[in-house]
Amino acid sequence: MAAQPQIPVSVLTGFLGSGKTTLLSHLLRQPELSRAAVIINEFGEIGLDHELVAASDDTVIALTTGCLCCKVRSDLTETLHDLLRRLDTGTLPRPFDHIVIETSGLADPAPILHALMTDATLAERVTLGSVVTTVDAVAGEGTLTREAVSRKQVAVADRIVLSKLDLAGGDAGALLRRVAALNPGAPTLRATHGRIEAASLFADPRPNAKPDIDAWLAHVPAKWPPVRRQGHAPLNESDAHEHGHADHDAEVRAYTLVRTAPIRAVALTLFLEALAEHCGADLLRLKGIVNIAENPERPAVIHGVQHIFHAPAWLERWPSADRTSRMVFITRRIPQDWVELLLDAISAEVKCVAPAGPAKIAASW
């Protein structure tokens, strides 16, 4: 029996009143999401949002038992299992090929992503799609200032949608700069009266689709001015790397590590281990394309949310002639210089312990 295609699960998040439900309502009318099942998490005993969403059959499910991020393992995973069971048994009014979860405005999206990434039985059937975050152009700046969870919602996004621009008088320059500083890798799109093309928000779920990594790498400059360090020269000229960092809010910082020299697989593993060990909760999101010394023809794509990482995925080939390793970090109070030094020092130690030689990378790595 042929394996069933995995169903993408996209997460729509954003602070209270930022326009998630309006956006979703418009999205569900578009062909790309015409076969989507929707899970709406509402905070409060009486849910209303699901009544406002255009599709109103049994493929719209309201979770009103509390904030999704607090009860995610039970409520969300049970709901997903139930949806899949009903899909398999044909007891839904219509089948679905995409699931959209609208979180409550107060939800921290990280536990939701963790649940989607780590439930072994779910993993056979679903795959994490895009994380879309709405930001209100009118109140967004104030919300980002006051509410830590709203900064986190922006920080973990694959796409950011600026809503209520019509009410903001069209001037959102400061907000756009702030959002870009929090998450420079995520394209920021504008919704007019909640309208936006679904295709621009959700990654192509088809097998062998072009990796979404291109989208966020396109927004990360490959070359940034070098950071000056005190008291230590680069290990060698070819490894002289260039760095960058965005302006940032007080807590959340986004920056990119760039390495021209290939990175040994074990060095990358130890590096990620150290990051998780010492600052897992503050590593909001890490995405990267890495030139692994043992397999330089095929870039490894890495992706992590806090201390949870996907096993690297190997692309068939480099998307362009640029073979530099680029890792985009979105962190809460993790200094860039520490991350840079950590990778340098671990790479230096690995080089000393196991000088480079012909090696085959383990297929399971």
Add this chain to the structure above:
Amino acid sequence: MSGVPIDLVAELLRASLAAWRLAGEAHARDGAIVIDLAGSERSVTIAPKPDDAMFRWLVTVDGRKRPAVSLLAVLRQVRAALDPDFAATRVRVTVAPLLV
């Protein structure tokens, strides 16, 4: 010897203290690294391994020596010695395929 430039390790430890929000300094001194934590009597020294040892680093906390097999182990030991609130998070690799 560990083979890793001692200045690089000192710089890493200095940056680590800042990343862990601990006020202190790390100095390379006589081929080892000495950590001075503000307001603490604790003495922490990190030295490269002796030539014949199987480990790579020797971490001394208040006179007690412990071997460390890697810089990762050094960081773990140093932080455990200096930061009573430290609770390591282990990396977890998902079963789900990577989003592409």
